[in-house]
Amino acid sequence: MRLRQLRFLVAVYEEGSFTTAAHRVHATQSGMSMQIKALEESLQVRLFDRSPSGVTPTRAGELAYQRATRVLRELGGIKSDLAMMEDHITGSVSVGLMPTTTRTVIAPVLAKFASLYPDVDIKMEEAYSAQLSAGVMAGRLDFALVPPTQSYRGLKVTHMDSDVEVFVTAPDKGRDNLSAIDLTGVEPLKLVLPGPDNARRAKIDSSLKTFNIPVRAIMELDAMMATLDLVARSDWTTIAPGCLVIADMESRQRFLHPITRPAMAVDYVLIEPASTPLSPAAQLLCEELQAELSRVCQRCRDELGS
Amino acid sequence: MRLRQLRFLVAVYEEGSFTTAAHRVHATQSGMSMQIKALEESLQVRLFDRSPSGVTPTRAGELAYQRATRVLRELGGIKSDLAMMEDHITGSVSVGLMPTTTRTVIAPVLAKFASLYPDVDIKMEEAYSAQLSAGVMAGRLDFALVPPTQSYRGLKVTHMDSDVEVFVTAPDKGRDNLSAIDLTGVEPLKLVLPGPDNARRAKIDSSLKTFNIPVRAIMELDAMMATLDLVARSDWTTIAPGCLVIADMESRQRFLHPITRPAMAVDYVLIEPASTPLSPAAQLLCEELQAELSRVCQRCRDELGS
DNA sequence: TGACCTGCATCAGGATTGGTGATTGGCCGC
DNA sequence: GCGGCCAATCACCAATCCTGATGCAGGTCA
Numbered sequence: 001m002r003l004r005q006l007r008f009l010v011a012v013y014e015e016g017s018f019t020t021a022a023h024r025v026h027a028t029q030s031g032m033s034m035q036i037k038a039l040e041e042s043l044q045v046r047l048f049d050r051s052p053s054g055v056t057p058t059r060a061g062e063l064a065y066q067r068a069t070r071v072l073r074e075l076g077g078i079k080s081d082l083a084m085m086e087d088h089i090t091g092s093v094s095v096g097l098m099p100t101t102t103r104t105v106i107a108p109v110l111a112k113f114a115s116l117y118p119d120v121d122i123k124m125e126e127a128y129s130a131q132l133s134a135g136v137m138a139g140r141l142d143f144a145l146v147p148p149t150q151s152y153r154g155l156k157v158t159h160m161d162s163d164v165e166v167f168v169t170a171p172d173k174g175r176d177n178l179s180a181i182d183l184t185g186v187e188p189l190k191l192v193l194p195g196p197d198n199a200r201r202a203k204i205d206s207s208l209k210t211f212n213i214p215v216r217a218i219m220e221l222d223a224m225m226a227t228l229d230l231v232a233r234s235d236w237t238t239i240a241p242g243c244l245v246i247a248d249m250e251s252r253q254r255f256l257h258p259i260t261r262p263a264m265a266v267d268y269v270l271i272e273p274a275s276t277p278l279s280p281a282a283q284l285l286c287e288e289l290q291a292e293l294s295r296v297c298q299r300c301r302d303e304l305g306s
Numbered sequence: 307m308r309l310r311q312l313r314f315l316v317a318v319y320e321e322g323s324f325t326t327a328a329h330r331v332h333a334t335q336s337g338m339s340m341q342i343k344a345l346e347e348s349l350q351v352r353l354f355d356r357s358p359s360g361v362t363p364t365r366a367g368e369l370a371y372q373r374a375t376r377v378l379r380e381l382g383g384i385k386s387d388l389a390m391m392e393d394h395i396t397g398s399v400s401v402g403l404m405p406t407t408t409r410t411v412i413a414p415v416l417a418k419f420a421s422l423y424p425d426v427d428i429k430m431e432e433a434y435s436a437q438l439s440a441g442v443m444a445g446r447l448d449f450a451l452v453p454p455t456q457s458y459r460g461l462k463v464t465h466m467d468s469d470v471e472v473f474v475t476a477p478d479k480g481r482d483n484l485s486a487i488d489l490t491g492v493e494p495l496k497l498v499l500p501g502p503d504n505a506r507r508a509k510i511d512s513s514l515k516t517f518n519i520p521v522r523a524i525m526e527l528d529a530m531m532a533t534l535d536l537v538a539r540s541d542w543t544t545i546a547p548g549c550l551v552i553a554d555m556e557s558r559q560r561f562l563h564p565i566t567r568p569a570m571a572v573d574y575v576l577i578e579p580a581s582t583p584l585s586p587a588a589q590l591l592c593e594e595l596q597a598e599l600s601r602v603c604q605r606c607r608d609e610l611g612s
Numbered sequence: 613t614g615a616c617c618t619g620c621a622t623c624a625g626g627a628t629t630g631g632t633g634a635t636t637g638g639c640c641g642c
Numbered sequence: 643g644c645g646g647c648c649a650a651t652c653a654c655c656a657a658t659c660c661t662g663a664t665g666c667a668g669g670t671c672a
Binding site for chain 4: 310333334336337340341357358359
């Protein structure tokens with residue numbers, strides 16, 4: 001068994017095709033075919049079912065893939081360990097974040113990290129989850145913080161923290177700031193929500209539906225800050241994650257209302273490549289981010305929880 | 307980087323010599339030298355300090371070794387996983403046990419395991435820890451249950467459970483069966499103990515010394531059952547692990563006395579090769595053994611604890 | 613102190629391996 | 643039924659690795 005064969009296995013599994021997998025790892029289709037065959041022979045088990053339209057992993061292929069990613073991850077860990085041994089952390093980190101976390105959470109992390117490790121180049125990209133996971137899979141991003149979605153082929157997923165959803169209105173619309181609200185017993189809402197591609201949207205829709213919450217109008221805005229700005233200047237309202245709006249507790253530009261019913265949570269998960277470990281710099285940034293995120297989420301749960 | 311290089315790295319680290327490592331993995335000294343050199347170049351770090359009397363790992367070598375064992379272990383896990391996928395567990399398991407556990411603990415495990423997996427061949431070896439760890443390192447044993455000792459180069463160590471030491475005498479020597487005893491306030495003892503090579507002996511000696519426990523005579527017997535037999539037929543006494551003597555609770559061939567002072571514990575650890583995972587059969591046997599051991603240890607602590 | 617031994621590094625040659633590009637054959641959609 | 647797509651196979655070539663011999667450094671013993 002060779003490492004190259006494991007890398008090939010991973011590529012084929014993730015691409016579902018010998019040919020495209022071969023391209024991905026800069027090999028030829030014939031070489032790919034031969035190596036997978038050799039691997040199957042050395043393991044004495046068929047890993048993929050071939051068809052004229054590509055390949056699908058067998059049960060054994062699934063298992064082997066899972067292990068192979070772990071082998072490669074450990075393998076990469078060798079280099080990470082050695083790099084971590086250096087007293088001086090260097091290199092560059094690319095991180096992807098969803099808009100929710102870019103308002104409040106990330107700035108202190110970046111400030112602290114940059115002062116702790118001045119020789120690390122930081123790149124940050126703000127986007128929605130689909131784009132971010134594509135970025136991680138393509139290797140453009142080291143890791144990304146996203147809401148939980150499906151289709152994580154080739155990615156390692158770690159749950160980071162859970163946040164609360166908050167009902168947000170303009171100030172002085174008849175409710176006290178920070179007063180709790182039961183959405184099931186309220187006059188029909190004018191809601192600004194993200195579009196149907198957004199991961200939170202599905203959860204919100206399903207809550208609205210199962211609890212029969214009356215909605216007068218929905219406006220779709222895939223722009224967080226615009227949404228908040230609109231809410232502040234009109235009688236439109238929104239439902240937003242605590243991390244996004246906790247800054248309004250002081251500013252009072254908007255009034256925040258903990259939601260007693262229905263219970264709605266926002267999860268944040270970390271995605272990273274399944275078969276490569278984070279670089280030392282990325283790992284450290286990740287730890288800082290995790291720490292700050294749970295600090296903020298904790299505060300949200302305490303002060304904006306129902 | 308190649309798997310072969312990692313195997314070489316592991317061998318060199320554990321043997322402390324290119325030449326003997328080469329023999330171990332059926333390679334030549336020159337090939338070994340070249341591969342290690344290639345690995346060092348690909349990692350851009352020196353892994354071993356060469357000397358005319360052998361090699362010693364650098365700090366980087368230590369780290370790389372640790373990771374390499376994990377990589378190889380994961381790698382072996384691929385085959386284990388696939389074997390585990392078979393509905394029918396087969397193969398053979400070789401396990402090493404110290405005498406303490408062979409009196410009471412192992413029989414029910416073997417009985418259960420043999421009936422659950424009738425097609426697995428079981429080999430068991432009873433010996434003292436040094437011999438057992440040598441057996442595991444040589445690959446003769448899949449794993450072994452031993453008391454904690456040093457020198458675990460090349461072995462993965464897992465703590466299994468903790469047991470109590472019990473003071474054992476012949477029946478009717480003036481103490482009630484199961485009555486607790488404080489060894490610090492007792493007439494000078496005639497003790498039968500294992501020899502100085504035994505892992506428990508050092509702990510017992512140090513306890514005797516630090517608590518100034520008076521000892522009239524010590525007889526060294528490296529044979530557990532002979533020790534117990536002698537104790538049953540004379541005024542010699544011994545200190546024995548709960549697992550070993552719990553069978554006497556019913557038989558009353560010997561009287562058992564929980565020790566209130568000094569506090570003495572016996573630990574059991576599992577050792578297995580660091581860079582190969584257990585075979586499915588070995589894993590299952592291991593689980594049964596763990597379960598039974600903690601059942602017995604629990605009972606010892608409950609009924610023979612101080 | 614000098615002969616000897618041990619252990620690693622190096623070298624050149626040779627065998628094995630793996631990769632390449634072209635070709636074949638099977639299946640699907642048009 | 644034809645072209646497109648995909649995997650399997652083959653023969654050839656290149657890279658790699660292994661081998662056995664040799665060199666060199668340090669330690670040991672007489």
